[in-house]
Amino acid sequence: MKTVAKMHKQLSMLLGRRLPIVRRCVTSARPQPLDEEQSVASSLLKKLDMIGSQLVQDILSGVIQQAGGMTTATILGRALIEESNEYISRGADPKQIRVGLMAAVDEVIYQLNAMARPIHVPSMRLLSVAITSAQGDRPIGGLIYQAIKRAGLEGEIAIKTTNTADVELRFPQNYTQIGNEPEPEPSRSCHLGRWVTIPAVDTLLSQVYAAEQAPGAVPMRTSVVFLVGGSSEADKNQKKKLITDAVMRTRAAVEAGLVPGGGTALIRCMKPLDSLMVDNEDQRLGVRAVRRALRMPCWTIAQSCNIDGNEVARVVEECGMGEDFGFDVVSGRYCSMSVQGIMDPTKVVRSAVTNAAGMASLLITDHEFVSESNN
Secondary structure (H helix, E strand, O other), X not given: OHHHXXXXXXXXXXXXXXXXXXXXXXXXXXXOHHHHHHHHHHHHHHHOOHHHHHHHHHHHHHHHHHOOOHHHHHHHHHHHHHHHHHHHHOXXXXXXXXXXXXXXXXXXXXHHXXXXXXXXXXXXXXXXXXXXXXXXXXXXXXHHHHHHHHHOOOOEEXXXXXXXXXXXXXXXXXXXXXXXXXXXXXXXXXXXXXXXXXXXXXXXXXXXXXXXXXXXXXXXXXXXXXXXXXXXXXXXXXXXXXXXXXXXXXXXXHXXXXXXXXXXXXXXXXXXXXXXXXXXXXXXXXXXXXXXXXXXXXXXXXXXXXXXXXXHHHHHHHOOOOOOEEEEOXXXXXXXXXXXXXXXEHHHHHHHHXXXXXXXXXXXXXXXXXXXXXX
């Protein structure tokens, strides 16, 4: 619990923070919030109790691999653990609480799926999602849009560093067999918004990449290659991390659609839990723990911007103006989140909920794994 609490304190400061939207310069890359989120967590985990930290680290690693949403998972996880431990201290059965907790999570996932709005390829909404996923970087977002438009959900998108000063996107030819390669033909490249034709010899880049990845293998899916340059190795790595995260989040949006952002979708999942049927009172306590935790991301976003989180969460919960009615911390106004473009990939939100529940379930039923060291 100490591990989760300390991570919650540090990571929650990143959620909802007002970050500047800056157009990309060829010679620089600004810090990435998603990258910062992971580095803060990694730094904290090194300093915390080894046994409890490893348990939490394993779960949060799953969040990153699935779709992201580590901060939301940590906030939800802490709330679930604190609520559950309060009930346990009063004599409730941890295992029954866990049963109720998981039943509630299943209902939340169902509601999120029902709430999701599809993303079509191509569409202006997909472009908007790509730009948002790239932390507001319009040129990079445009390249990601072109990549996913070409590769879809199944095609491979390779991201490699190169000795140039900029980022470009290449669409290599398809291959019928590696090792018996066709003559290279000219391909097209999108160079931060400018289309150019690549000489035939340069299309060998994709053949070399394919051979490195799967020597002797047969057909590849349509491949898209990002060539990431920069003014230094650190600059290249920052850009590559931004693109990798943004591609993952944009694909997640295409795969499962979007739900209202800013914690709004989770608040909309609270009311259906009131009628969820369970077998006993301790299971009902597990459902109650989930219900109370669902308001915490919205609360935390507001609090992080020095706005009354209790008031914001209450208004969003009680207002009957539609499922996407929420609070925009940038403007300080309540609004339609979809109209304002404040939407989250459904897959990311689902990942945060399920992994938070997994974290809580382990920590409330397996107390012997949690270290009590004061170091």
